[in-house]
Amino acid sequence: MRFRCLLPILMILILMLVAFACRSSSGGEYNVDRSACNGCGECVRVCPHDAIYMDADNKAMIDQSKCQQCGNCVLVCPQSAIH
Amino acid sequence: MWQLCIGMSTKRYTLILLLLTVGWLCARPSIWYNSQVVSVADEIEWRNRLRVEQRFSSGGTLTVDDDLVWGDAISPERLQKLYHSMRLSWWQRFSHIEARLGYRNTLYSGGEKIALYPVWQPLSVYERDLQHTGYLKADIDFESWRLSGYHLSKVLSITPYEFDLQDFTLVRQAPELQQDHFSGLRATYQLNEDIAISAGANHKSNPGVAGGLFDLTTFSLGAKQNWKPIPLSLDIETSLEWEYRDGKAITAERRNVLVASIRLRHQLSPEVSGYVHYVNRTCTDPSGSELLLLSNYLRGGVKYTLPVEPEGGSYVSGGFVYSPENYSNAVFAEGQSKVVSRIWAGVSTMYRIKENYKYTGKLGWRFPGASECHILYSYSELMQGVPKRSYFGAGWTWYY
Ligand code: SF4
Ligand code: SF4
Numbered sequence: 001m002r003f004r005c006l007l008p009i010l011m012i013l014i015l016m017l018v019a020f021a022c023r024s025s026s027g028g029e030y031n032v033d034r035s036a037c038n039g040c041g042e043c044v045r046v047c048p049h050d051a052i053y054m055d056a057d058n059k060a061m062i063d064q065s066k067c068q069q070c071g072n073c074v075l076v077c078p079q080s081a082i083h
Numbered sequence: 084m085w086q087l088c089i090g091m092s093t094k095r096y097t098l099i100l101l102l103l104t105v106g107w108l109c110a111r112p113s114i115w116y117n118s119q120v121v122s123v124a125d126e127i128e129w130r131n132r133l134r135v136e137q138r139f140s141s142g143g144t145l146t147v148d149d150d151l152v153w154g155d156a157i158s159p160e161r162l163q164k165l166y167h168s169m170r171l172s173w174w175q176r177f178s179h180i181e182a183r184l185g186y187r188n189t190l191y192s193g194g195e196k197i198a199l200y201p202v203w204q205p206l207s208v209y210e211r212d213l214q215h216t217g218y219l220k221a222d223i224d225f226e227s228w229r230l231s232g233y234h235l236s237k238v239l240s241i242t243p244y245e246f247d248l249q250d251f252t253l254v255r256q257a258p259e260l261q262q263d264h265f266s267g268l269r270a271t272y273q274l275n276e277d278i279a280i281s282a283g284a285n286h287k288s289n290p291g292v293a294g295g296l297f298d299l300t301t302f303s304l305g306a307k308q309n310w311k312p313i314p315l316s317l318d319i320e321t322s323l324e325w326e327y328r329d330g331k332a333i334t335a336e337r338r339n340v341l342v343a344s345i346r347l348r349h350q351l352s353p354e355v356s357g358y359v360h361y362v363n364r365t366c367t368d369p370s371g372s373e374l375l376l377l378s379n380y381l382r383g384g385v386k387y388t389l390p391v392e393p394e395g396g397s398y399v400s401g402g403f404v405y406s407p408e409n410y411s412n413a414v415f416a417e418g419q420s421k422v423v424s425r426i427w428a429g430v431s432t433m434y435r436i437k438e439n440y441k442y443t444g445k446l447g448w449r450f451p452g453a454s455e456c457h458i459l460y461s462y463s464e465l466m467q468g469v470p471k472r473s474y475f476g477a478g479w480t481w482y483y
Binding site for chain 1: 148150152159160161162163166168170172183185187189197198199200211216218219220233235237239261263287289296297298299308310319321322323328330331332333334336337341343344345346360362363364365366373374375376377378380382404406408409410411413415433435438439465466
């Protein structure tokens with residue numbers, strides 16, 4: 001067993017536990033899970049602020065400067081990839 | 084140049100698309116085409132997806148993706164009657180370089196007027212017309228280093244409408260172009276077999292928008308570890324990234340963001356596989372002294388391949404997403420199986436807790452070589468308050 005590999009995992013788990021204990025920020029933001037996105041473009045069609053574009057790998061990207069956090073893209077994503 | 088492209092008529096655009104497709108067919112590429120017509124109440128929707136891929140002996144791959152969605156009415160799931168997106172992409176691998184070059188053309192027609200920039204121009208609405216996107220992405224590997232760079236430019240032609248406060252009407256304005264240019268560089272260093280560290284910078288500019296309101300620059304530092312305790316069976320990937328964002332549209336709290344993620348994939352047996360993925364985003368308060376929770380995202384799923392067909396086309400799968408901060412908690416399940424001979428049946432469901440749901444059932448016929456045709460029935464509620472939609476459809480998928 002290579003223990004050095006367990007170190008980053010432990011560190012990240014501790015960070016996540018710490019983060020759970022934090023108070024929430026006043027605003028949120030939406031992001032795309034790239035591994036779950038299938039490039040269908042449904043989110044691009046419903047975004048009322050032109051804040052989503054498809055990148056060079058045909059994965060949806062949210063332009064954080066334009067997103068108004070309406071949540072429409074979350075509702076139509078067939079992969080539930082937007083969170 | 085962009086002006087010239089925007090001015091290109093729809094007829095010429097269709098002709099170029101047709102010529103490209105015919106030229107390609109002569110080169111015997113692999114083709115996948117899916118078409119589906121659905122009827123919702125008294126509306127009709129037609130969806131077409133085409134993928135043509137040609138591999139060359141030089142190692143390059145040329146791909147055309149075409150996505151056309153047309154409906155005779157605007158629906159909450161589609162803000163325009165016609166959406167047509169065509170992508171041409173070239174992928175090439177040289178000895179140490181992997182490059183991707185592409186162009187995407189998106190046509191919006193018969194669209195709802197949308198408040199593209201409600202904060203900036205509260206009394207303006209827009210119609211999206213035509214969008215051109217061009218990109219170039221390259222990764223260069225050199226011993227333990229990997230250098231990655233990209234540029235993507237997006238030019239959207241829009242027709243603005245301004246609200247006349249005296250007449251209470253919308254007044255059409257001269258068409259405009261909205262440009263977004265994204266570029267980025269990233270350097271990654273592989274410390275050992277499992278661990279890599281990286282640093283990167285991205286810049287996005289929106290020329291023409293007063294005061295650079297949508298300009299954004301980000302710097303990031305990250306570390307990633309990929310550990311395979313049981314090769315080909317168990318794979319654990321963890322990553323940690325700090326991102327600093329500088330842009331007028333970014334709130335003070337979201338300037339420093341810390342993203343921690345862990346992903347586990349396990350092939351438990353030849354038939355059963357599963358995964359768990361967790362991402363946590365935290366930011367800091369404006370003074371930078373306190374960590375604040377931005378969002379959690381936990382996703383998991385299992386898939387069981389039924390030993391009915393040798394191709395593994397029969398399966399059941401299920402999963403969930405837990406992300407309470409962004410109201411995207413969901414459970415989903417899907418399954419399809421051969422019923423008898425060439426007839427197969429499939430069901431899928433997606434239930435977004437307290438938000439919406441969709442159930443779909445399919446019955447199909449498979450031809451030799453994976454092509455198929457099917458009929459489907461779907462029942463869904465997009466959001467509370469929007470009438471439930473129940474629709475029948477028919478579709479076919481063709482492989483060449
Ligand atoms: S709707 Fe979901 S799966 Fe489709 S492109 Fe957008 S993020 Fe990806
Ligand atoms: S939350 Fe709304 S504005 Fe933001 S990307 Fe999704 S659809 Fe667009």
